[in-house]
Amino acid sequence: MGVIREHTQAIDGIAYTTQTMPxxxxxxxxxxxxxxxxxxxxxxxxxxxxxxxxxLLENPKVLGAMISEISRAAAEDDGLLVLRDMLKSTSAxxxxxxDAEIPxxxxxxxxxxxxxxxxxxxxxxxxxGRVNFTNx
Amino acid sequence: xxxxxxxxxxxxRKAIPSWPRAATGGGRHKGIQPPNVPxxxxxxxxxxxxxxxxxxxxLHTSIDLDGLYDLIEMSDAAESWKSAAIMNTNETRGNx
Numbered sequence: 001m002g003v004i005r006e007h008t009q010a011i012d013g014i015a016y017t018t019q020t021m022p023x024x025x026x027x028x029x030x031x032x033x034x035x036x037x038x039x040x041x042x043x044x045x046x047x048x049x050x051x052x053x054x055x056l057l058e059n060p061k062v063l064g065a066m067i068s069e070i071s072r073a074a075a076e077d078d079g080l081l082v083l084r085d086m087l088k089s090t091s092a093x094x095x096x097x098x099d100a101e102i103p104x105x106x107x108x109x110x111x112x113x114x115x116x117x118x119x120x121x122x123x124x125x126x127x128x129g130r131v132n133f134t135n136x
Numbered sequence: 137x138x139x140x141x142x143x144x145x146x147x148x149r150k151a152i153p154s155w156p157r158a159a160t161g162g163g164r165h166k167g168i169q170p171p172n173v174p175x176x177x178x179x180x181x182x183x184x185x186x187x188x189x190x191x192x193x194x195l196h197t198s199i200d201l202d203g204l205y206d207l208i209e210m211s212d213a214a215e216s217w218k219s220a221a222i223m224n225t226n227e228t229r230g231n232x
Binding site for chain 2: 002003004005020021022023024025026027030132133
């Protein structure tokens with residue numbers, strides 16, 4: 001960590017690639033992310049290991065708290081757009097573009113690629129967040 | 137790489153919040169804080185005599201958030217060595 005690097009991860013059978021954000025971008029994204037999720041929830045999700053995080057997401061109470069936090073923040077401003085903005089340097093091998101699935105930027109095709117797949121969106125954003133804002 | 141960091145640390149951690157006071161001698165006269173530049177970027181780029189444009193550019197292109205805090209940590213440590221050297225010199229001269 002320290003300089004920008006490329007990371008890859010398979011999520012639900014799709015191979016994602018992302019680059020860590022430059023520091024100036026990270027400084028812009030981080031406060032918006034915490035405003036969206038709340039400090040405790042963000043810390044909880046990004047500091048938790050992948051296996052434990054899956055268990056957390058299966059817990060109705062945690063999922064409920066998360067949805068509640070996100071809804072509250074999203075109602076106040078364009079909070080949800082931070083999820084799209086944080087995927088600026090992220091691409092995948094199977095991105096929905098029209099009727100096809102091709103290698104492309106998920107930021108460019110955000111609406112179509114994640115339509116109806118909000119849990120998948122959350123998983124991708126959690127991974128990008130962990131790559132950028134934690135120091136495992 | 138310094139101490140272990142938590143996710144929310146970049147938001148809450150201000151490595152050298154007293155730096156402007158120290159830089160101006162601790163008196164009632166204060167300089168301005170940069171209103172349009174994130175404080176962390178400013179601290180990482182200020183080298184005492186001016187601004188390091190190369191570092192500023194790198195923080196927009198090739199250095200990530202973790203690297204930014206490494207830079208601040210190193211700068212903070214270097215400043216502390218200067219202060220310690222001055223205090224040690226004063227003590228040696230019997231002024232401490």
